[in-house]
Amino acid sequence: MVGPSRAHGLCRGGKALDLWPSLQSFVQSVRSGSFSAAARDAGTTPSAFSKKVARLEAHLGVRLLIRGAKGLELTPEGQELFQRVDRAFEDVEDACMQATRATEPRGLVRVSAAMDTGRDWLMPRIPRFARAYPHVELEVSLSDRFVDLLAERFDVALRVGEFDDGRLMRRRLGRMRRCFCASPAYLRARGVPRRYEELAGHVKLAYLRGTQRDPWELPSGGRLHPQGPFASDNNAGLRQLTLAGLGVAWLPELTIAEDVQRGALQVLLEHPPDPGMPISLAFPQGRLLAPRVRAFLDFFAEEARTSLRP
Template sequence: MRLLLRGAQGLTLTAEGEALYERAQRTFEELDEALVQVTQATTPRGLLRASAPLDLGRTWVLPRLSRFAAAYPELELEVGLTDRYVDPLSERVDVVVRVGHVDDGRLVLRRIGRLRRQYYAAPAYLAARGTPRTPEELPGHAGLSYVRSGVRVPWELPSGGRLLPRGPVAADSNETLRAAAIDGLGIAFLPDIVAEDDVRCGRLVRLFGAYEEEGLPIHIAFPQGRLMPARVRAFVDFFSDAAKSTLPG
């Protein structure tokens, strides 16, 4: 079987050669994983690259990183926070935290909880515009819109309907919408973990306590493989245990 072709530009792989190269590359990667598993069986060490979405990363992952680093002092952590889709395989990221439904057969998923959202407004806004008692009263209020890929995301109402919020501010960041809501500019649909401190301090009021969203699943995901490197196992186990007492199931 011919694996290489010689041409004016040098040697190139045939289709069979490319298939053999890819298979051999996977074999060597699995061998590397096996060697890592053996050498790090008792003490995770080396570089661990992780990624998490902005809101969950700032409010839940980052506050626990110092304790994680202290538990594994031989690990070197490289953590990225972004709402951009991160492909662990092509970007060589060891482990990612994902919010929402994940459909990627290349990844191993461990569900650790749910991200629930609710409607929030400042006391000053409610004093000026009135407090809606049910979600059906939202069309009469200023809504602060989340923007994804340049498009305003509609609110999914408990009744099954949808409402495109209209208000003075729209943004692709929940932190921006949170700040606008605190300033009394309108009602924002925010993850509970983003707004919970503001509710405790009286800066925001949680609306519609009787309506509880099922929430979006939160997963820790990492590439498929016969062996899980010890550094990845340490991250997965640590944050899975943390989620049991801090995230809704």
């Protein structure tokens, strides 16, 4: 792009950018040899080209082209202008080609993710993303604290639960649901609960939120308040306690999916699933997404389609 100071030196009034369409018509006409040929290439009329070149000549106050027997001929002033502007157009075309090649996803994407969902769902899929997009770098911050994407300069956030922020767009991935589970060793020792009421007689592993223990929400609408000897403020910690056979836990399906698959944990009291909380990708609104960010969003949206419940 021609800067204002150079534009002022090239064209009176400093309006080179305003003259861009006329300069394009001038260059195309010279390259094609006639207004008619240039018009055919552009899919317009010869008079449209002629008028734009005439406006350029009027603005500059010099004759640039003469219609000769063999087509358009350049005046000395036209020859000098063409040589310079033609080089400029070639530079612009090269720059556009470079920009097109630059749309291949590459560069850094900064991601904020909720602790459990990031650890159990996002992180295991990053190797596949890395193979699909070898030129994209990721910085992933796992935290359950509130993250202001704009203030902290994150590109994307993987969030659990509803949020209302008019500055952000949202791409829904699925839902995070919880289920009751225990190890086979614990169940052999204490028995398998067949009804929710029977959970009251089991060792209940509690999730700590501050100093309070989260109640267990039952499908009937009732609640159980875990008061057992073990509690943690981290689902990964509760998973370890459950695998060790210390009690029954209410954990996200994502956290225990592999344990259930290999038989290390057993889901209890099968019932219509907990409605759970939405899982979304959030990103700043009103920005043209860089190819690297769009690649991240598209890849993990497709991953969610096959791995998360709707």
